[in-house]
Amino acid sequence: SYVLTQSPSVSVAPGKTATITCEGDNIGRKNVNWYQQKTGQAPILVISNDKDRPAGIPERVSGSNSGNTATLTISRAEAGDEADYFCQVWDADSDHWLFGGGTGLTVL
Amino acid sequence: QVQLVESGGSVVQPGTSLRLSCSASGFSFSHYGMHWVRQPPGKGLEWVAVIWDDGRKEFYEESVKGRFAISRDNPKNTLYLQMNSLRPEDTAIYYCARDSGFNSFGDYLASWGQGTLVTVSS
Numbered sequence: 001s002y003v004l005t006q007s008p009s010v011s012v013a014p015g016k017t018a019t020i021t022c023e024g025d026n027i028g029r030k031n032v033n034w035y036q037q038k039t040g041q042a043p044i045l046v047i048s049n050d051k052d053r054p055a056g057i058p059e060r061v062s063g064s065n066s067g068n069t070a071t072l073t074i075s076r077a078e079a080g081d082e083a084d085y086f087c088q089v090w091d092a093d094s095d096h097w098l099f100g101g102g103t104g105l106t107v108l
Numbered sequence: 109q110v111q112l113v114e115s116g117g118s119v120v121q122p123g124t125s126l127r128l129s130c131s132a133s134g135f136s137f138s139h140y141g142m143h144w145v146r147q148p149p150g151k152g153l154e155w156v157a158v159i160w161d162d163g164r165k166e167f168y169e170e171s172v173k174g175r176f177a178i179s180r181d182n183p184k185n186t187l188y189l190q191m192n193s194l195r196p197e198d199t200a201i202y203y204c205a206r207d208s209g210f211n212s213f214g215d216y217l218a219s220w221g222q223g224t225l226v227t228v229s230s
Contacts, residue, residue, distance in 0.1 A: 033216035035153070042203060042220045043153065049215065086153050090215045095167045097143065097217070102152040 002091045004100035011106045018074040020103045022087030025068060030089045032070040034063060037102075038083045046085075047072060077107050110134045110219040112204050117224030124194055130187040130204030130221055138162070138182040141207035143217055144189045146200035146226075156202070157189065161211060172198075194228045201225050 005023040012018035022032060032050050035043040045054050047063035050070065060075040074081050087100040116128040130142070144156040157168045157178040166178050177190040187204050201223040208214030 031215045035217075037153075042222050043217075044220065045216060045218060048208065048218075054218075084152075088153075088216060090213075096169065097145075097155040097158065099145075099153040099155060 001094060001096075002089070002098055004087055004089065004098055006085075006087060006100040006103045008101070009104045009106065011108060012074075012077045014078065014107055015076055018077050018081070018105055018107075020072040020074075020085050020105065022070040022072070022100045023068055024070075024089065027068055027070050027089065028066045030065075030091075032063070032065045033088045034072045035086045035088065036083045037086065043086065074105070077105075079107050081105060082107050110206060112206065112219060112221030114202065114204050114221045114224040117202065117226045119227040119229065120194055121230050122195055122228055125190070125192045126194060126226060128189040128191070128202055128204075128224060128226070130189075132185045132187065132204075132206070135206065135219075137180075137185040139211050141209060141213050142178075142180060142187045143205045143207060144178060144187075145203045145205055145217070145220075146198075147203070147223070148197075148200045154200070158207065158213070159187070160213070191226070194226075196228050199226060199228050 034047040036046045037043040050065040051063045062073045084102045086102045111133045113131045143158045159166045159178045175193045179188045203223045204221045205217035206219040208216045208218040
Protein backbone atom coordinates (compact mmCIF):
# COMPACT_ATOMS: atom_id res chain seq x y z
CA SER A 1 0.00 0.00 0.00
CA TYR A 2 1.02 3.60 -0.55
CA VAL A 3 3.06 5.18 2.24
CA LEU A 4 3.60 8.84 3.13
CA THR A 5 6.70 9.66 5.17
CA GLN A 6 7.19 12.81 7.24
CA SER A 7 9.98 13.84 9.58
CA PRO A 8 8.75 13.78 13.20
CA SER A 9 9.79 17.33 14.04
CA VAL A 10 11.00 20.61 12.59
CA SER A 11 12.20 23.70 14.42
CA VAL A 12 12.30 27.25 13.09
CA ALA A 13 13.23 30.63 14.53
CA PRO A 14 10.55 33.30 14.62
CA GLY A 15 10.44 35.23 11.38
CA LYS A 16 12.28 32.53 9.45
CA THR A 17 10.97 29.97 6.96
CA ALA A 18 9.87 26.48 7.98
CA THR A 19 9.89 23.67 5.46
CA ILE A 20 7.92 20.48 6.11
CA THR A 21 8.22 17.61 3.67
CA CYS A 22 6.10 14.60 2.79
CA GLU A 23 7.69 11.80 0.78
CA GLY A 24 5.97 9.16 -1.29
CA ASP A 25 6.59 7.17 -4.44
CA ASN A 26 5.86 9.53 -7.36
CA ILE A 27 3.83 11.71 -5.04
CA GLY A 28 4.12 14.45 -7.67
CA ARG A 29 1.44 12.60 -9.61
CA LYS A 30 -1.04 12.88 -6.74
CA ASN A 31 -2.88 15.79 -5.19
CA VAL A 32 -1.42 16.48 -1.77
CA ASN A 33 -3.31 18.13 1.03
CA TRP A 34 -2.04 19.51 4.33
CA TYR A 35 -3.72 19.83 7.71
CA GLN A 36 -2.68 21.79 10.77
CA GLN A 37 -3.54 20.48 14.21
CA LYS A 38 -2.85 22.56 17.29
CA THR A 39 -2.70 20.95 20.71
CA GLY A 40 -6.12 19.82 21.88
CA GLN A 41 -7.88 20.93 18.70
CA ALA A 42 -9.28 19.27 15.61
CA PRO A 43 -7.28 19.39 12.37
CA ILE A 44 -7.97 22.13 9.86
CA LEU A 45 -7.14 22.16 6.16
CA VAL A 46 -4.36 24.60 5.27
CA ILE A 47 -3.41 23.50 1.73
CA SER A 48 -5.42 21.50 -0.82
CA ASN A 49 -4.47 20.16 -4.25
CA ASP A 50 -0.75 20.77 -3.68
CA LYS A 51 -0.88 24.56 -3.40
CA ASP A 52 -4.38 25.98 -2.91
CA ARG A 53 -5.10 27.90 0.28
CA PRO A 54 -8.60 27.76 1.78
CA ALA A 55 -10.19 31.01 2.83
CA GLY A 56 -8.59 32.40 5.96
CA ILE A 57 -5.18 30.75 5.50
CA PRO A 58 -2.46 33.41 5.19
CA GLU A 59 -0.38 33.80 2.04
CA ARG A 60 2.79 32.98 3.94
CA VAL A 61 1.59 29.35 3.97
CA SER A 62 2.32 27.67 0.65
CA GLY A 63 2.66 24.23 -0.88
CA SER A 64 4.43 22.51 -3.73
CA ASN A 65 4.71 19.00 -5.06
CA SER A 66 7.11 17.33 -7.47
CA GLY A 67 8.80 14.02 -7.97
CA ASN A 68 8.81 12.07 -4.72
CA THR A 69 8.40 15.03 -2.34
CA ALA A 70 5.61 17.40 -1.43
CA THR A 71 6.50 20.46 0.62
CA LEU A 72 4.64 22.75 2.97
CA THR A 73 6.38 26.08 3.47
CA ILE A 74 5.58 28.54 6.22
CA SER A 75 7.29 31.89 5.76
CA ARG A 76 7.86 34.45 8.53
CA ALA A 77 7.06 31.84 11.14
CA GLU A 78 5.11 32.93 14.21
CA ALA A 79 4.49 31.34 17.58
CA GLY A 80 0.91 30.69 16.46
CA ASP A 81 2.20 28.35 13.74
CA GLU A 82 3.33 25.81 16.33
CA ALA A 83 1.33 22.68 15.59
CA ASP A 84 1.42 19.22 14.08
CA TYR A 85 1.17 19.17 10.30
CA PHE A 86 -0.12 16.15 8.39
CA CYS A 87 0.06 15.51 4.67
CA GLN A 88 -2.69 13.48 3.00
CA VAL A 89 -3.46 11.96 -0.38
CA TRP A 90 -6.24 9.94 -1.92
CA ASP A 91 -4.95 6.59 -3.14
CA ALA A 92 -6.96 5.66 -6.23
CA ASP A 93 -5.71 2.06 -6.21
CA SER A 94 -7.29 1.33 -2.84
CA ASP A 95 -9.94 4.08 -2.57
CA HIS A 96 -8.33 5.02 0.73
CA TRP A 97 -7.50 8.43 2.10
CA LEU A 98 -3.97 8.23 3.51
CA PHE A 99 -2.16 10.42 6.05
CA GLY A 100 1.51 10.92 6.72
CA GLY A 101 2.72 10.38 10.26
CA GLY A 102 2.79 14.10 10.99
CA THR A 103 5.49 16.69 11.68
CA GLY A 104 5.58 18.72 14.85
CA LEU A 105 6.62 22.31 14.16
CA THR A 106 8.33 24.22 16.96
CA VAL A 107 8.91 27.97 16.67
CA LEU A 108 11.72 29.03 18.96
CA GLN B 109 -20.96 27.84 8.41
CA VAL B 110 -20.20 24.11 8.39
CA GLN B 111 -20.68 22.51 11.77
CA LEU B 112 -20.03 18.88 12.66
CA VAL B 113 -20.70 17.62 16.16
CA GLU B 114 -19.72 14.10 17.16
CA SER B 115 -21.22 12.19 20.05
CA GLY B 116 -21.37 8.71 21.50
CA GLY B 117 -17.80 8.27 22.71
CA SER B 118 -17.40 6.28 25.90
CA VAL B 119 -15.29 3.85 27.89
CA VAL B 120 -16.13 0.29 26.86
CA GLN B 121 -14.73 -3.18 27.37
CA PRO B 122 -12.97 -5.15 24.65
CA GLY B 123 -15.31 -7.15 22.46
CA THR B 124 -18.27 -4.84 22.96
CA SER B 125 -20.01 -2.46 20.54
CA LEU B 126 -20.52 1.28 20.32
CA ARG B 127 -22.24 3.63 17.88
CA LEU B 128 -20.94 7.10 17.19
CA SER B 129 -23.03 9.88 15.68
CA CYS B 130 -22.12 13.06 13.86
CA SER B 131 -24.71 15.79 13.49
CA ALA B 132 -24.12 18.08 10.52
CA SER B 133 -25.36 21.58 9.76
CA GLY B 134 -24.50 24.60 7.64
CA PHE B 135 -24.26 22.75 4.33
CA SER B 136 -26.26 20.46 2.07
CA PHE B 137 -25.46 17.20 3.86
CA SER B 138 -27.02 14.90 1.25
CA HIS B 139 -24.65 16.17 -1.44
CA TYR B 140 -21.35 15.35 0.27
CA GLY B 141 -19.42 12.24 1.09
CA MET B 142 -18.56 11.90 4.77
CA HIS B 143 -15.57 10.38 6.53
CA TRP B 144 -14.53 9.09 9.91
CA VAL B 145 -10.91 9.66 10.95
CA ARG B 146 -9.39 8.60 14.25
CA GLN B 147 -6.40 9.63 16.31
CA PRO B 148 -4.99 7.41 19.07
CA PRO B 149 -3.74 9.35 22.10
CA GLY B 150 -0.47 11.09 21.26
CA LYS B 151 -0.36 9.67 17.74
CA GLY B 152 -1.18 10.67 14.19
CA LEU B 153 -4.33 10.69 12.10
CA GLU B 154 -5.73 7.48 10.68
CA TRP B 155 -8.49 7.45 8.08
CA VAL B 156 -11.21 4.95 9.03
CA ALA B 157 -14.07 4.99 6.53
CA VAL B 158 -16.00 7.01 3.95
CA ILE B 159 -19.56 6.88 2.65
CA TRP B 160 -20.89 8.36 -0.55
CA ASP B 161 -23.38 11.23 -0.46
CA ASP B 162 -26.29 8.90 -1.25
CA GLY B 163 -24.97 6.10 0.95
CA ARG B 164 -24.56 3.64 -1.93
CA LYS B 165 -20.82 3.07 -1.48
CA GLU B 166 -18.52 2.72 1.48
CA PHE B 167 -14.82 2.11 1.90
CA TYR B 168 -12.93 1.07 5.01
CA GLU B 169 -9.41 0.99 6.36
CA GLU B 170 -8.22 -2.59 6.54
CA SER B 171 -8.03 -2.96 10.31
CA VAL B 172 -11.70 -2.05 10.79
CA LYS B 173 -13.15 -3.83 7.77
CA GLY B 174 -15.80 -6.32 8.90
CA ARG B 175 -16.02 -4.78 12.38
CA PHE B 176 -17.07 -1.18 11.70
CA ALA B 177 -19.97 0.06 9.56
CA ILE B 178 -20.44 3.61 8.37
CA SER B 179 -23.94 4.80 7.55
CA ARG B 180 -25.93 7.99 7.20
CA ASP B 181 -29.44 9.36 7.53
CA ASN B 182 -29.69 12.22 5.07
CA PRO B 183 -33.11 13.55 6.21
CA LYS B 184 -31.66 13.78 9.72
CA ASN B 185 -28.29 15.22 8.56
CA THR B 186 -26.54 12.59 10.63
CA LEU B 187 -23.57 10.32 10.05
CA TYR B 188 -22.97 7.15 12.07
CA LEU B 189 -20.18 4.73 12.84
CA GLN B 190 -21.21 1.37 14.26
CA MET B 191 -18.20 -0.21 15.93
CA ASN B 192 -18.32 -3.89 16.86
CA SER B 193 -15.80 -6.28 18.39
CA LEU B 194 -13.87 -3.34 19.79
CA ARG B 195 -10.20 -3.78 20.62
CA PRO B 196 -7.85 -1.77 22.85
CA GLU B 197 -6.09 -0.52 19.72
CA ASP B 198 -9.35 1.16 18.63
CA THR B 199 -8.88 3.63 21.49
CA ALA B 200 -8.79 7.06 19.88
CA ILE B 201 -10.51 10.35 19.30
CA TYR B 202 -12.91 9.82 16.41
CA TYR B 203 -13.52 12.75 14.08
CA CYS B 204 -16.16 13.05 11.42
CA ALA B 205 -15.21 15.11 8.40
CA ARG B 206 -16.90 16.39 5.27
CA ASP B 207 -15.45 15.40 1.93
CA SER B 208 -14.43 18.15 -0.44
CA GLY B 209 -16.43 16.94 -3.43
CA PHE B 210 -20.00 18.04 -4.21
CA ASN B 211 -22.03 15.10 -5.55
CA SER B 212 -18.76 13.19 -5.95
CA PHE B 213 -15.71 12.24 -3.95
CA GLY B 214 -12.97 14.81 -3.61
CA ASP B 215 -9.35 14.38 -2.64
CA TYR B 216 -9.45 16.00 0.76
CA LEU B 217 -11.39 16.53 3.97
CA ALA B 218 -12.67 20.05 3.95
CA SER B 219 -14.23 20.40 7.41
CA TRP B 220 -13.82 18.51 10.67
CA GLY B 221 -15.75 18.10 13.88
CA GLN B 222 -14.17 18.40 17.31
CA GLY B 223 -14.11 14.64 17.89
CA THR B 224 -15.39 12.17 20.45
CA LEU B 225 -13.19 9.93 22.60
CA VAL B 226 -13.54 6.17 22.54
CA THR B 227 -11.61 4.20 25.14
CA VAL B 228 -11.50 0.42 24.93
CA SER B 229 -10.20 -1.03 28.14
CA SER B 230 -10.96 -3.80 30.60
